[in-house]
Amino acid sequence: MPDRRPSRASAARAATAPPPGHEPRSCVVCGRTIGWRAKWARSWDQVRYCSDGCRGRGLQPVDTALEESLLDLLGRRAATATVCPSEAARAVGGADEAAWRPLMEPARMAARRLVARGEAEITQGGQVVDPSTAKGPVRVRRAR
Numbered sequence: 001m002p003d004r005r006p007s008r009a010s011a012a013r014a015a016t017a018p019p020p021g022h023e024p025r026s027c028v029v030c031g032r033t034i035g036w037r038a039k040w041a042r043s044w045d046q047v048r049y050c051s052d053g054c055r056g057r058g059l060q061p062v063d064t065a066l067e068e069s070l071l072d073l074l075g076r077r078a079a080t081a082t083v084c085p086s087e088a089a090r091a092v093g094g095a096d097e098a099a100w101r102p103l104m105e106p107a108r109m110a111a112r113r114l115v116a117r118g119e120a121e122i123t124q125g126g127q128v129v130d131p132s133t134a135k136g137p138v139r140v141r142r143a144r
């Protein structure tokens, strides 16, 4: 008998429905919601990363600096004001585009981590969006 393994499609369906006691959590690196996978049934408590890429990358000093920059920018504005992740990228990387541009995705990751900790919200067009699935430019504001 051939060894029948679950198809990718069924694995994707399972990702949306973690069993009780396995509530979704956020990747400690990129801040995206970690989709449930059956292979984690017995090790869920140890799952910290959404992917091998995030595990390999880890959190670096620049990531903490970007979080602090976002909070600093928000702290200096009205409670309802928003900031663009690029502002934190510039604050940390410097005005030279070759320096701050590579920090854009790390800045978005920092924003998602703040959302996961309840310290910020990510918006598009003034509406709060799911940081894990938002595509295109986003703004960051203080959590309400």
Ligand SMILES: [Zn+2]
Binding pocket: 027, 028, 029, 030, 031, 032, 049, 050, 051, 054
């Ligand atoms: Zn991740």
